[in-house]
Amino acid sequence: MSERANVVRVKRKVEGAVSAADFEIAAKDLAPLADGDVLVRNLFVSVDPYMRLPLTGRAGVKAPIGIGSEMSGAAVGIVEQSRSPRLAAGDTVMGQSGWCDRAVVSAAALQKLNVDGIEPSWYLGILGLSGITAYAGIEEVIQPTALETLFVSSAAGAVGVLAAQLAKLRGARVIGSAGSDEKCRWLVGEVGLDAAVNYRSEDLGAFLARECPNGLDCYFDNVGGTTLDAALRALRPRGRIGLCGAMSQYNDDNYRAGPSEFFTVIEKGLTITGFNAGMYGAKAAAFLPTLAAHLKAGKLIWHEVTFEGIANVPDAFASLFDGRSIGKVIVRL
Amino acid sequence: MSERANVVRVKRKVEGAVSAADFEIAAKDLAPLADGDVLVRNLFVSVDPYMRLPLTGRAGVKAPIGIGSEMSGAAVGIVEQSRSPRLAAGDTVMGQSGWCDRAVVSAAALQKLNVDGIEPSWYLGILGLSGITAYAGIEEVIQPTALETLFVSSAAGAVGVLAAQLAKLRGARVIGSAGSDEKCRWLVGEVGLDAAVNYRSEDLGAFLARECPNGLDCYFDNVGGTTLDAALRALRPRGRIGLCGAMSQYNDDNYRAGPSEFFTVIEKGLTITGFNAGMYGAKAAAFLPTLAAHLKAGKLIWHEVTFEGIANVPDAFASLFDGRSIGKVIVRL
Numbered sequence: 001m002s003e004r005a006n007v008v009r010v011k012r013k014v015e016g017a018v019s020a021a022d023f024e025i026a027a028k029d030l031a032p033l034a035d036g037d038v039l040v041r042n043l044f045v046s047v048d049p050y051m052r053l054p055l056t057g058r059a060g061v062k063a064p065i066g067i068g069s070e071m072s073g074a075a076v077g078i079v080e081q082s083r084s085p086r087l088a089a090g091d092t093v094m095g096q097s098g099w100c101d102r103a104v105v106s107a108a109a110l111q112k113l114n115v116d117g118i119e120p121s122w123y124l125g126i127l128g129l130s131g132i133t134a135y136a137g138i139e140e141v142i143q144p145t146a147l148e149t150l151f152v153s154s155a156a157g158a159v160g161v162l163a164a165q166l167a168k169l170r171g172a173r174v175i176g177s178a179g180s181d182e183k184c185r186w187l188v189g190e191v192g193l194d195a196a197v198n199y200r201s202e203d204l205g206a207f208l209a210r211e212c213p214n215g216l217d218c219y220f221d222n223v224g225g226t227t228l229d230a231a232l233r234a235l236r237p238r239g240r241i242g243l244c245g246a247m248s249q250y251n252d253d254n255y256r257a258g259p260s261e262f263f264t265v266i267e268k269g270l271t272i273t274g275f276n277a278g279m280y281g282a283k284a285a286a287f288l289p290t291l292a293a294h295l296k297a298g299k300l301i302w303h304e305v306t307f308e309g310i311a312n313v314p315d316a317f318a319s320l321f322d323g324r325s326i327g328k329v330i331v332r333l
Numbered sequence: 334m335s336e337r338a339n340v341v342r343v344k345r346k347v348e349g350a351v352s353a354a355d356f357e358i359a360a361k362d363l364a365p366l367a368d369g370d371v372l373v374r375n376l377f378v379s380v381d382p383y384m385r386l387p388l389t390g391r392a393g394v395k396a397p398i399g400i401g402s403e404m405s406g407a408a409v410g411i412v413e414q415s416r417s418p419r420l421a422a423g424d425t426v427m428g429q430s431g432w433c434d435r436a437v438v439s440a441a442a443l444q445k446l447n448v449d450g451i452e453p454s455w456y457l458g459i460l461g462l463s464g465i466t467a468y469a470g471i472e473e474v475i476q477p478t479a480l481e482t483l484f485v486s487s488a489a490g491a492v493g494v495l496a497a498q499l500a501k502l503r504g505a506r507v508i509g510s511a512g513s514d515e516k517c518r519w520l521v522g523e524v525g526l527d528a529a530v531n532y533r534s535e536d537l538g539a540f541l542a543r544e545c546p547n548g549l550d551c552y553f554d555n556v557g558g559t560t561l562d563a564a565l566r567a568l569r570p571r572g573r574i575g576l577c578g579a580m581s582q583y584n585d586d587n588y589r590a591g592p593s594e595f596f597t598v599i600e601k602g603l604t605i606t607g608f609n610a611g612m613y614g615a616k617a618a619a620f621l622p623t624l625a626a627h628l629k630a631g632k633l634i635w636h637e638v639t640f641e642g643i644a645n646v647p648d649a650f651a652s653l654f655d656g657r658s659i660g661k662v663i664v665r666l
Binding site: 060061237238243244245246255256257258259260261262263264265266267268269270271272273274275276279 | 570589591592601605
């Protein structure tokens with residue numbers, strides 16, 4: 001008898017704001033294990049903004065995925081059965097097993113996790129994509145100094161909140177934007193940002209002008225769109241931007257388009273550097289112990305919002321875009 | 334009796350492609366010389382693509398200029414009268430005296446030129462804005478190496494042709510785009526580019542794919558628009574772009590907009606650095622002797638297209654955008 005699994009599939013063409021109703025949960029038979037495979041039972045599934053991209057009609061690094069397709073993504077799980085000498089039943093592993101509760105995966109594509117004093121879910125955030133992205137953006141790309149002001153958009157999101165704190169550890173002055181007063185209070189009161197703005201209720205340009213009367217030095221961009229335009233207007237000559245996402249543009253089919261104020265790059269002699277976690281495969285091994293040490297030493301605040309059960313993965317995903325969640329959104333199965 | 338001058342004025346709202354009919358020549362009385370002023374008779378007037386920007390409806394570094402306004406811009410002239418101890422009648426000078434045959438200018442705003450073995454018109458091109466822009470882009474921003482391929486757009490233009498040659502002097506492989514077969518033959522046959530494409534008759538993406546099967550290393554961008562998009566698609570991971578103009582977008586009111594394929598910057602981890610001659614005021618004094626030495630040693634080809642007379646300044650300007658001219662366009666008065 002085949003092993004069974006529950007998976008999340010795309011139910012319909014996603015138009016505009018993504019919602020839980022765009023997906024459905026389906027049961028399916030798993031393929032039998034081939035040599036080298038393991039059967040993994042997922043403990044935690046990650047939802048991340050970039051997963052919106054293949055749901056648009058515009059191909060990028062990943063091709064668009066169609067109706068009926070299963071959603072991919074990182075998950076942490078326990079090996080239930082193994083036909084590989086690399087992994088044994090009971091091992092905790094991470095891999096791209098997708099939005100599902102169980103999966104048959106090649107052991108070679110899984111990373112065995114050390115869970116001694118480390119929450120397994122951290123590997124989907126601060127010790128995973130979010131941590132690598134934030135660390136690379138601050139320490140490799142932007143490198144803000146103690147004399148500079150850094151603006152972080154989506155500062156209460158998983159990547160933004162780490163970027164903001166890493167910049168504070170370098171001594172920079174850090175200001176951020178978020179989508180609610182509650183998030184802004186948390187950012188200034190708990191996380192330690194120097195100022196935060198609720199972009200839904202206050203004019204971002206006015207905020208940046210007030211906080212940076214001599215011009216903004218650098219900008220960590222998660223969101224693109226009108227926020228990137230506001231930052232371009234606020235940056236000082238030779239200012240710099242690290243660019244790792246354009247989340248505000250993902251809910252439409254025009255996410256690839258550049259900012260309206262792009263010409264400012266020439267006028268002010270700005271530098272824009274794009275980056276993503278995938279570029280730092282080898283270096284990430286060096287980043288993560290630093291992040292783990294900061295976390296254990298209490299130098300970094302890391303906040304997770306946990307949804308429960310495979311049926312709630314789609315809603316967890318939608319919460320990334322409607323601004324409900326603070327920090328990293330995760331689903332516990 | 335007042336001194337008289339002929340000036341070029343904006344005659345009507347410029348819509349789409351700029352044409353000579355958008356301007357008119359007017360005679361006017363000059364103001365009397367105040368202390369510190371000189372009266373300059375212009376020998377050469379420069380026309381440059383950036384002058385199109387204040388003729389759009391969208392404010393940038395320079396505010397839009399209205400109907401009836403005089404056009405500004407660099408010119409080289411001879412001092413006819415002086416009320417400044419800094420300059421004497423007969424001195425050759427450069428300054429922002431604009432599209433006119435005579436002007437009253439503060440001596441402090443003029444640079445006295447050394448014309449010993451140097452053509453005065455060179456100060457409006459290779460030893461002026463064009464040279465500074467090309468040199469900064471290649472030597473300070475992009476810094477292509479002997480192992481790399483650089484793509485230069487508008488490679489037969491004043492800035493592009495210098496950028497291409499400076500990159501060749503660094504040992505890089507250089508390919509370029511231009512708007513006619515004649516220009517492409519000149520670029521490969523005379524200037525020494527490794528390949529050139531007529532973007533009006535050949536697909537730019539196909540050209541870049543053929544010339545750079547492993548991905549383009551770097552791009553010197555003069556033109557923006559669809560050419561920038563093609564370069565974004567062709568660049569290798571961590572490729573880099575130096576950006577000094579968006580000339581293909583100047584004839585519409587959307588010149589500030591970013592490229593359609595901007596998200597590629599994140600996907601490939603690209604770096605885009607904007608620059609302009611104005612940023613290199615102090616360093617330019619170091620750039621220009623190098624350019625002058627290269628020119629005298631025959632290491633750089635410099636080609637000027639000369640229009641004659643103040644009445645032809647508007648047509649010279651229009652020729653920058655319709656692709657008629659090769660190299661630097663200048664007007665001799």
